[in-house]
Amino acid sequence: MxxxxxxxxxxxxxxxxxxxxxxxxxxxxxxxxxxxxxxxxxxxxxxxxxxxxxxxxxxxxxxxxxxxxxxxxxxxxxxxxxxxxxxxxxxxxxxxxxxxxxxxxxxxxxxxxxxxxxxxxxxxxxxxxxxxxxxxxxxxxxxxxxxxxxxxxxxxxxxxxxxxxxxxxxxxVMYDCMQYYRARLETSSVLPFGVQRKGFALATVHRAENTDSPQSLRQIFDSFKEISKQIPVLVALHPRTRKFIENYNIDISDSIKILEPLPYLQMIELEHNAKVILTDSGGVQKEALFVETPCITLREETEWVETVEIGANVLCGANKSRILDAYYRVIDGDFKVDWSSNIYxxxxxxxxxxxxxxxxxxx
CATH class of the missing domain: 3.40.50.2000 (Glycogen Phosphorylase B;)
Structure with missing residues (x-):
């Protein structure tokens, strides 16, 4: 065959x-x-x-x-x-x-x-x-x-x-991958920019609904800037998103740390060690669940509805006030999740x- x-x-x-x-x-x-x-x-x-x-x-x-x-x-x-x-x-x-x-x-x-x-x-x-x-x-x-x-x-x-x-x-099959590669995670390795385990936010942005709108992209990076006043924000920056940031002349605070797109193992290691994940990626939403890290999704809807239903994910769109509200819920411990749900x-x-x-x- x-x-x-x-x-x-x-x-x-x-x-x-x-x-x-x-x-x-x-x-x-x-x-x-x-x-x-x-x-x-x-x-x-x-x-x-x-x-x-x-x-x-x-x-x-x-x-x-x-x-x-x-x-x-x-x-x-x-x-x-x-x-x-x-x-x-x-x-x-x-x-x-x-x-x-x-x-x-x-x-x-x-x-x-x-x-x-x-x-x-x-x-x-x-x-x-x-x-x-x-x-x-x-x-x-x-x-x-x-x-x-x-x-x-x-x-x-x-x-x-x-x-x-x-x-x-x-x-x-992404859960298969996580199970297979989890043992290879170097949890004791040095994290980038000297950040501490559970002491930083990890972010990705790439979807057209966010990158194609100057207003949406500014709202998202303004929220990152606000969060970065409390904990470092690491952004794994998609090449396409970088281009739009430059085109829209969006100011990125020095406290926002820019990373090149990451290999899979390094990405899930950062996801595992992050305090919170902010993303518009469907795959990252699931990976956040797999490594038991609260996720804030920068979209108004998701195809991975189960992550929202069990409380592991909250939808905020490209709205600064909603993003910050969800972030403070995580920091205050008001993010109740049934991590044991075997939905995948x-x-x-x-x-x-x-x-x-x-x-x-x-x-």
């Missing part, structure tokens, strides 16, 4: 590491071949190559080097490149992850060629159609043959849209995905 895996962005590299490892584990018993296409959506060394090395992901068989561009241009270039590879490889499955342009490009190319699609992280919904990610995930789900859901909520979301065939609640599976989602792919192919 041959599977073409399509990745292109940081979160997909992390998820693919877990599933590729499951492919390798089963390959001793079955004749499996995984062909990896890297679209080049994330191409900066710190956003791409470092993850392949650090997480032990096999080097891509194909790199399309698409790079940045408008959604239409980027997706079109991916479609063309992916179609050429699929025509050459003739796989039994195309495996896509999450909700990026790489996801929808892979799904569209495969569907036009009548190749079955398996979607990892299916069924997520923010119900905000202004988000490009929401369009990508909805359309991908509707052309997929196997839909690997991370939660019961995701299964319910698909049922509402009439999708019931091929839906499997396997758990979250048993850490074996990747094994289940590979077994289901093999089983469906052989049936």
């Amino acid at each position: 041959k599977v073409v895996t399509i990745v292109g962005a940081r979160p997909q590299f992390i998820k693919a590491a877990a599933v590729s490892r499951a492919f390798n584990n089963l390959n001793s018993k079955k004749s499996l071949a995984e062909v990896i296409i890297h679209t080049g959506q994330h191409y900066d060394h710190n956003m791409s190559e470092v993850f392949f090395k650090e997480l032990g992901i096999p080097q891509p068989d194909y790199n399309l080097h698409v790079g940045s561009g408008s959604h239409a241009q980027q997706t079109a270039d991916m479609l063309k490149g992916i179609e050429e590879v699929l025509r050459k490889e003739q796989p039994d499955w195309v495996l896509v992850y999450g909700d990026t342009n790489s996801t929808i490009a892979g799904a569209l190319a495969a569907s036009k060629m009548h190749i079955p699609i398996a979607h990892v992280e299916a069924g997520l919904r923010s119900y905000n159609r202004r988000m490009p990610e929401e369009i990508n995930r909805v359309l991908t789900d509707h052309v997929s043959t196997l839909l690997f859901c991370p939660t019961k909520t995701a299964v319910t979301n698909l049922e509402r849209e009439g999708i019931t065939e091929g839906v499997k609640n396997v758990g979250d 599976g048993d850490g074996k989602a990747s094994d289940k995905i590979v077994e289901l792919l093999v089983g469906d192919h052989s049936s």
